[in-house]
Amino acid sequence: MKKLLFLFDTDEMxxxxxxxxxxxxxxxHVTGYANVTPDNVGALIxxxxxxxxxxxxxxxAIFVGxxxxxKGEELYEKVKKSFFGPFRVSVMLDSNGSNTTAAAxxxxxxxxxxxxxxxxxxxxxxxxxxxxxxxxxxxxxxDVTITSRTKDRAEAAAKVIEKRFGIKVSGxxxxxxxxxxxxxxxxxxxxxxxxxxxxxxxxxxxKDNPNVExxxxxxxxxxxxxxxIQATDKGAEYGDKIAFGALGLGGLKLKLHRAxxxxxxxxxxxxxxxxxxxxxAKEMA
Ligand code: NAP
Numbered sequence: 001m002k003k004l005l006f007l008f009d010t011d012e013m014x015x016x017x018x019x020x021x022x023x024x025x026x027x028x029h030v031t032g033y034a035n036v037t038p039d040n041v042g043a044l045i046x047x048x049x050x051x052x053x054x055x056x057x058x059x060x061a062i063f064v065g066x067x068x069x070x071k072g073e074e075l076y077e078k079v080k081k082s083f084f085g086p087f088r089v090s091v092m093l094d095s096n097g098s099n100t101t102a103a104a105x106x107x108x109x110x111x112x113x114x115x116x117x118x119x120x121x122x123x124x125x126x127x128x129x130x131x132x133x134x135x136x137x138x139x140x141x142x143d144v145t146i147t148s149r150t151k152d153r154a155e156a157a158a159k160v161i162e163k164r165f166g167i168k169v170s171g172x173x174x175x176x177x178x179x180x181x182x183x184x185x186x187x188x189x190x191x192x193x194x195x196x197x198x199x200x201x202x203x204x205x206x207k208d209n210p211n212v213e214x215x216x217x218x219x220x221x222x223x224x225x226x227x228x229i230q231a232t233d234k235g236a237e238y239g240d241k242i243a244f245g246a247l248g249l250g251g252l253k254l255k256l257h258r259a260x261x262x263x264x265x266x267x268x269x270x271x272x273x274x275x276x277x278x279x280x281a282k283e284m285a
Contacts, residue, residue: 001059003265006048007032008041010066010075010095018065018094021254025261027061037071038078045079049087057268062091063261069095069128076273090264092272097253098128099274100260102193103281104253105216105244106136109189111285112235112242113214116141121187123147123180123200123225125171126157129218130193134158136278137191138167147174147183165274174200181205184212192217192225203228212241220246256281 005027014032022030072095125146148154154171234248
């Protein structure tokens with residue numbers, strides 16, 4: 001029986017990235033749907049749950065993606081709520097690679113050093129990856145602060161993360177190098193989660209800062225989010241500091257994404273959101 005993966009994408013076009021990783025994770029066929037919303041997804045869900053019975057059901061799985069975390073979460077909830085009794089298939093949420101990228105980054109940091117009680121700063125922590133990274137850092141027991149170019153957005157995102165993960169998060173303004181350097185002054189862990197090709201932290205803000213112990217940056221396109229590290233860094237040492245660049249952590253991100261796809265085809269009941277994906281990342285890191 002063929003393993004079928006259905007991509008429910010909230011964007012205008014289904015993601016090529018998620019399609020490729022779907023195949024690499026073991027799907028025999030990947031079908032992408034665009035502009036999927038909680039209002040129009042009903043028939044798509046019906047097609048996955050009413051077509052195969054018994055053990056055969058585990059050969060059908062759903063991946064919820066797209067660039068918007070909130071829309072992705074709403075769609076993912078709608079999919080799960082539509083399941084009942086045996087009428088269900090495995091489902092994964094990874095809008096913009098949020099769960100897998102953040103999980104890979106934080107799992108590598110946590111493996112390098114315990115994060116418990118550390119002050120963690122997520123730069124540009126309002127995007128999908130940053131909001132998940134903040135959640136995982138909080139789950140590890142870190143005291144988390146996120147920045148945004150506006151304080152309002154930082155505070156609003158902090159509230160959403162607090163509600164989702166049941167942790168305490170502070171939101172501060174980080175619209176300039178000076179503001180971000182100020183926020184980084186007493187940070188032990190810095191996770192740069194900014195948009196592609198945007199530098200967020202000059203080298204002078206961390207290289208000689210005795211508080212900084214760990215750095216991660218998910219932006220692979222120069223200029224990097226953190227000046228002075230390399231995209232390929234995977235536990236690279238800069239004096240007493242340990243750094244992970246976007247390509248350095250990207251290997252684990254991809255392996256993790258593929259592993260989640262493969263695991264979805266092992267039962268009809270798997271759910272892969274933040275907690276499940278982070279647990280797997282910690283096993284694989
Ligand atoms: P995003 O939503 O595009 O951006 C994250 C935040 O960056 C935004 O919420 C915004 O915050 C801030 N930002 C945008 N433009 C900015 C600018 N010009 N100056 C300063 N801040 C700016 O990003 P995402 O989807 O969460 O992804 C985060 C990063 O992860 C991206 O660089 C992406 O390429 C990377 N990524 C890496 C991997 C990997 O395997 N390494 C996988 C997936 C994604 P405010 O508007 O609140 O300031």
